[in-house]
Amino acid sequence: MKWVEKQGVRLEKIQPGKPQQNAYIERYNRTVRDKWLSQYIFETIEEAQDHATAWLWTYNNERPNMGIGGMTPAMKLKTAA
Template sequence: MARLWSGLRKGGITLTYIQPGKPQQNAYAERNNRTVWHEWVDLYIFDSIEEVQQIATAWLWSYDNERPNMGNGGMTPAQKLRMAA
């Protein structure tokens, strides 16, 4: 973990922590974490980090390209991005 933090600092990225017991201070990340855990992490028993990476990649592609999002007016994130370009 120290190696990760060192790399972040070298890249000019600063970590900012929320107050303990205040997840609403980081609502977007907390909602993302809930979605990820609910939709795929809790559904599998993983045998390797490679399997986790494979499932995460497939899920993220599906989330971005196949799954309509009501926050985007019923479009997928990929459709919304194409409209913005």
């Protein structure tokens, strides 16, 4: 909480039992768990961080997202600019 305050970030909480209020994040978290987190056993935090970084790059740059018309998030960002 101290870090949040120092950064000037305002936290908004959803109502308990209402994940649909945060649907995009809930869906992303499910994808992360299903597609890589539950697939591996990590020996160190560093190993998990390295794997997460590689997976996130693939997610944003190579993996088509059907929710945005089969584009990657990187492609969608380029068309929005």
